[in-house]
Amino acid sequence: MATSTLLLHPVRLRIVQSMLGHAQTTTRELAERLGDVAPATLYRHVAALVDGGVIEVVSETRVRGASERSLRLNLSRASVDPDDEALVDDERVRAGFLAYLASLASAFDDYLAAPRSTLEADLVGFRQVAVFATDDEWREVAATIRDALLPLIERSERPEGARRRILGTVSLPVD
Template structure:
């Protein structure tokens, strides 16, 4: 199964998004963070991600007759090759995109339901910009964003006050032609 096929499934995408920015997570912690996903479904999809190399089992501990696994995300496998033929299926891409949006909406809902959310103080929010750029200019801008975030994503020690943050981008060429 290609990385695209692994990641475009709504449940697997939510698992990966939940693991992003965490060094490790146990299956029990994952289940607590995804309470709407039935346990059997969650474990089946975690197994698929492990088999596909997107998630690694870094420890196993027996607990009351079962084995609890500690998982780590292989961040190199979370990136999708834009030339993957699985991306030729618009319905699969649409389903993956909607799952991504749904997961972000859930994360934002949880934030808004937290004690005393404050978008300004917490540096939270959502924005949409429109601009005109050549493909080369946009590639340069994307690379600059990536270069700025890599040190934060790859560090192993976190300073006091650091907290896990989600940052998502969507880039779509906007067709300004009006339908007639």
């Protein structure tokens, strides 16, 4: 199955996003994070992501007679290739984008519902900016952002005080 087909599904996209920033997670932890997803549905979509190589099974252990899997996100397969042929279908792309926006809204709702200090103290922000840039300039900006984030994405140990943060980006030309 094409990566876009896997990732442009709302439940599978939420599974992948809930795994971002975690070295590994169990299926039970996924069920806790995605409490509104029925267990049978969750397990079916996790299986599809495993079959598609987006999620890797790190280990399996027996817990009270059941098998519990530890899972790791395969970051090289956890994003859609812009050249993917499935992206020519505007309705599928729109559905995937709306699922992405819904997952950001859900994460923001979770943040607002939890005990917290202030948006400023928690470094929460959302904004839009408009710039005029050539395609080459914009590629350079995107590469700079990626290069700045890579050490944080790839580090194996979490320093004391580090919090899992979500950075969502949308880039599109608007004429």
